[in-house]
Amino acid sequence: MKPTLQAVADAVGVSRSTVSNAYSRPDQLSAALRERILDAARQLGYPGPNPTARSLRRGFVGSIGVLFTSQLSYAFTDPFAVRFLAGVGAATERHGTSMLLVPLPPAQTDARRAVENAAVDGFCVYCVADEEWALDVIRQRGLPFVSTAPRDDAGPDERFVGIDERAAAHSVAAHVAGLGHRRVALLADSVLLDAPAGPLTLSGVDQVPHPTTHGRLAGFADAFAEVGVDWAELTLLNAPGNSRQAAAAAVAGLFDRPAPPTAVLAGSDVLALGVLDALAERPAGDRPPVSVTGFDDVPEAAAAGLTTVRQPAEEKGRIAAELLLDPPADPAAGHVLLPTALVVRASTGPAPRS
C-alpha cells in the first residue's frame, strides 16, 4: 500500500494540512519545514497527493473531454479530425490541462453512461453525427462545452466554433456551376441515418438531420438553383461513413448510367478522394472526365490536386479548447465563425460539351 498524506504527516510530526501545503501552497509554510516534509515523503515513497482525492476536494479535475460522436478509432483515420485534435492539444498544452478522449460504446445507454462518467471539467464536442443526446447529458451534468456544429437551440451560454457551412459550400458549388456543369451529384456522409451507400431521394434538403451535412448540401443546392438547376435535378448520394471506401461504394455504377453526372461535389475531402479512387480504378480508356470537389482541404487534398474549400482545422480545435478553458467575458465572443477559402486545383474543369 502506498503511503498517504497522513503517513507523511505522522512521520514528520506535523498536521496533514501542512503536508498538503508543502505540495500545493509552498508559501504557507517555512522553506525549512517544507524541505523536511518533502524529504520524508521521498523516503517513505509517497507519490504526491492523490489526483483523484485532490480533484474531489478541489472541485475540478484539470482535464477536458473531447467527444467524437462516432467511433473513437474513426477519429484517428480522418485527417481533418486529427488536425482538429492537434489544435485542441496545442491549447491544452499551453493551459496545463490534459485531454480525455472518451470512446462511445455503440449502445445509446452505454454511450450516455460514458459521457456521464467522464471525469472532466468540460467538453469539446466534435460533431460527427447526431449528438443532441450527448449535449443533453453534458448540460445535465452542468458542465461547459463547445460544439463545432451550429445549433438552433443553443443557449446563450453555449459556445461554438465553426464556419458558415452553407456559404462555404456555395462557393465551391458556384465554381463548378460556373464551369458549366449542370448534371451534378452531391455526395455526403450519413445524409440520412443508416441509409445504404448510393443514390437517395429526398424531397428537399431540409430532410437532412445532421446540421453540418445539411448546411453543406444546402449551400451546394443554392448555387445550382441560381443557375436554374433545382433540387430534384441533382443526384443525391449517400456514403455510410466518412471514408474513401464508403465514397467509392456510393458512386459505384454512377458513371455507367445514361447521362451520368459531369461533376461530383463531396461533403468532405475524404469522400472526394474516394470518388477519385473509384475513377482511377476504371480502365484508362474508360474514365469519364468528371469534376470532383471536396471540403476541408486536408493535406492529402493538395497532393491529389483536389479542388476544395479550405477551413482552418487546427485553429478550429485550438479555438474550441480555448473557448472552453478561458471562457470569454462577453458571451457574444463565444460564437466564433472561421474564414473559409475556395481552393481551385486540377480536379475541376469545364463541363464537357454535350
Add this chain to the structure above:
Amino acid sequence: MKPTLQAVADAVGVSRSTVSNAYSRPDQLSAALRERILDAARQLGYPGPNPTARSLRRGFVGSIGVLFTSQLSYAFTDPFAVRFLAGVGAATERHGTSMLLVPLPPAQTDARRAVENAAVDGFCVYCVADEEWALDVIRQRGLPFVSTAPRDDAGPDERFVGIDERAAAHSVAAHVAGLGHRRVALLADSVLLDAPAGPLTLSGVDQVPHPTTHGRLAGFADAFAEVGVDWAELTLLNAPGNSRQAAAAAVAGLFDRPAPPTAVLAGSDVLALGVLDALAERPAGDRPPVSVTGFDDVPEAAAAGLTTVRQPAEEKGRIAAELLLDPPADPAAGHVLLPTALVVRASTGPAPRS
C-alpha cells in the same frame, strides 16, 4: 448547485447506499424501487454519480494515460504516432476505458508534476526521447505501464511492446549496402539531446542515449560493417525533431560536399520524406541520384515510393493498451516483439559507379 446522491435519497426516503446501488448494482434492489429512484433523480436533475467521488472510493479511474515524451501537439503531426494512437483508441474502445493525453510542459519539474497528477490507472508510454524520469514517476506512483522502447532495466513486471529495432534497421541497411552504396549518411532524430541540425561526430554508436535511435543506428552500422565500411566512415546527421523540416535542415549542403553520400538512411519515414523534399527543391538538372530509406512505412511513404521498414503501427498501440488493460498472467507474455518487413520501393537504386 447540482444535487448529490444524498439529495435523491432524501427525496425518495431511502438511504444513500440504496440510491448508489440503483446506479451501480441494480441487482441489489427491487426493480420498482430502482425506477422510483431514477425517476426522482431525473426530476431533481441529478446527473448521476459524481465520477471523481466514485473513482476515489472505488480506487480506480477508468482511464489510461498516453504519454508522449515530447510536445503533445507533435504527436498529431507524426503519422506513425497517430496510427499508434488509433490502435490505443481501438483497444480502449473495446474495453470501455477512456484515454487521457497528458501534455508535458517543457520544464522538468512541471513535467514531473503533470505525470504525478494525471488521474489514470496506468500509462502507455510512447517513447520519443529520454523518458526514464517519467517511468520513475510512474513506478513511484505504483501504476502499471507499457513502454514502446526496449530498456535494460525493465523490472520483471514491466510490460513492453516493440520491434527488434536493430535487426529491422539492419535489413534495410543491408539492402542499401547490397546495392553497392559505400558512402552513406545516417540521419536520425535527436541523436544527442539538443544537438543542432546537421553532421555530428561520435566515436561510436553507443554514445547515443535514446534506445530506439541507438538500436536503429546500430543496425545500420552493423550492415555496413559487414561490407567493410566502419562507423567512422559513415556520415552521421542529426535532425533536431522528427519532422520533414528538421530533416531538410540536416541535409542542407550535404550533397554539395566533395564525395557526397550516395545514400541516406533515415531513422523514420518522416525524416526520409524531408530528405526527398530537400532533393526535390534542387533545380531539376542538379539532383544527385541519392538513394533514400525510411523507417515505419507510414501511409505517405507508399505515395512517395519510399523504401522503408514496415512496422505495424496500430497493432503496436493496440497491444500496448491491451497489455495494460488485461495484463497477461504469464509475465513473459508481457514482452511483445512485433514483426517487421523490408519494403523496397523506388527511392533506392544501385550506387552510381564512381
Add this chain to the structure above:
DNA sequence: GCTAATCTCTGTATCGATACAGACTGGATC
C-alpha cells in the same frame, strides 16, 4: 510595554460517493 501585524501551523469540516456487515421480511424446508 502594549497593540497590531505577520508568519506558521493545527483542527475540523467537507468534497460525493461505495463497501461491507448486518437488520429485517417473508416464504420455503423439514
Add this chain to the structure above:
DNA sequence: GATCCAGTCTGTATCGATACAGAGATTAGC
C-alpha cells in the same frame, strides 16, 4: 414450529485529500 435462506434495504466507516477559521509565536511600531 423452528430453521434457513434469499431478497431488500440501512448505517457506518472509509477513500485521500483541501479549505478555512483560528491558535500561538514572533516581530514591528510607537
